[in-house]
Amino acid sequence: MRRGRGWGRMEQAVATRLSRLVEPALLYLLGSGAAAHGYDLLGEVNQMGLTDAQVDAGAIYRALRQLEEEGAVVSTWDTSGPGPARRNYELTDLGRARLTAWVSVIERRTDALQQFVERTRKLLGDRNTD
Amino acid sequence: MRRGRGWGRMEQAVATRLSRLVEPALLYLLGSGAAAHGYDLLGEVNQMGLTDAQVDAGAIYRALRQLEEEGAVVSTWDTSGPGPARRNYELTDLGRARLTAWVSVIERRTDALQQFVERTRKLLGDRNTD
DNA sequence: GTACTCTATATGGGAAAAACATATAGGTGA
DNA sequence: TCACCTATATGTTTTTCCCATATAGAGTAC
Numbered sequence: 001m002r003r004g005r006g007w008g009r010m011e012q013a014v015a016t017r018l019s020r021l022v023e024p025a026l027l028y029l030l031g032s033g034a035a036a037h038g039y040d041l042l043g044e045v046n047q048m049g050l051t052d053a054q055v056d057a058g059a060i061y062r063a064l065r066q067l068e069e070e071g072a073v074v075s076t077w078d079t080s081g082p083g084p085a086r087r088n089y090e091l092t093d094l095g096r097a098r099l100t101a102w103v104s105v106i107e108r109r110t111d112a113l114q115q116f117v118e119r120t121r122k123l124l125g126d127r128n129t130d
Numbered sequence: 131m132r133r134g135r136g137w138g139r140m141e142q143a144v145a146t147r148l149s150r151l152v153e154p155a156l157l158y159l160l161g162s163g164a165a166a167h168g169y170d171l172l173g174e175v176n177q178m179g180l181t182d183a184q185v186d187a188g189a190i191y192r193a194l195r196q197l198e199e200e201g202a203v204v205s206t207w208d209t210s211g212p213g214p215a216r217r218n219y220e221l222t223d224l225g226r227a228r229l230t231a232w233v234s235v236i237e238r239r240t241d242a243l244q245q246f247v248e249r250t251r252k253l254l255g256d257r258n259t260d
Numbered sequence: 261g262t263a264c265t266c267t268a269t270a271t272g273g274g275a276a277a278a279a280c281a282t283a284t285a286g287g288t289g290a
Numbered sequence: 291t292c293a294c295c296t297a298t299a300t301g302t303t304t305t306t307c308c309c310a311t312a313t314a315g316a317g318t319a320c
Contacts, residue, residue: 020307028246031253039268049242056308061270084268084315100254107247112179113240116158120233123161124226150278169297186279191299214286214297264319271312278305287296 022063024102025050030073030091031099037078037086038064064089072098152193154232155180160203160221161229167208167216168194194219202228 025045035041042060045051064087067073072095078086091099155175165171172190175181194217197203202225208216221229 024246024250028250028253031250037268038270048246050246052239057269058271058309059307061268065270082316083266084313086268096254099250103247103250103254106243108179109182110240110243110247113236113243116154116178116180117233117237117240120154120158120161120229123158124230124233167297168299187298188280188300189278191297195299212287213295214284216297262320265317267316268314269312272310274307274309276305276307278303280301280303282301283299285297288294290291290293 020052020055020059021050021106022055022059023067024099024106026060026063026067027072027091027095027099027102030089031096036088036090038089039086041089067095070094150182150185150189151180151236152185152189153197154229154236156190156193156197157202157221157225157229157232160219161226166218166220168219169216171219197225200224 022045025048026041028050029035029041029044029048035044038057038060041064042055042057045055045060064073064075068075068089071092073089073091075087075089078088152175155178156171158180159165159171159174159178165174168187168190171194172185172187175190176184194203194205198205198219201222203219203221205217205219208218
């Protein structure tokens, strides 16, 4: 896993395994209209900071494929522009439902993470309120 | 992965891969004195909600072993009580440092998750403020 | 015109992680 | 004695991740 830059050693040692969250990132970006094809989505996903560190292109393309298999998105080829053809994706109703589900799952988890942060800061002596 | 109970179908479809976070959970619990050996920690970890769904015993024991290899915890056998011997763990200074690092990593990620929740709710039309 | 780079999609392969199963063993109660 | 709970540990299979590589259209430089 590519680790975040600008972190100390201990953070680096720890940065792994907060999981990818590529799927909700893609669903959100497709829903917001920020990008519609894999190559652009790659950049967007890596900018939004939802995923753990940098996601590679392969992960994006595979995730989009799986989402299409599951009916959460549909794709169409776009050969109008210059350069190689693009596969443009659109959210389906199922995809929007999936995104909604992600929100509630993530919200629940976020609460647990916040509690963890608060309790642990207290435990460690309230230093580093950052 | 054992999925959380009390979730609808879509949540179940989505519940995978918000990662485990077994390590920070263990470090926190050891730091707080809630439990000191694997079997109890198993129950505690699964109650605190930091990890994605249910963690199995194997994961706990292996995580504790690795933490000991890395010097974040130390263990001693306790044969005083009835029943099988317990391996009691204690946090080391390195373990406390590790926990501190986890806090800052998790806090950063929590912010991103919250942003995602807010933006996505807005995108989906502000329904389900839950 | 061919070498290089950027855009764009896709897949192969090895390594790591997670999930599930099983093994061992002390103790307790029916 | 059989079942069950506590307690630790490991084996095996499946899944996921990460890195590399393949293909290909288009633009630029030389």
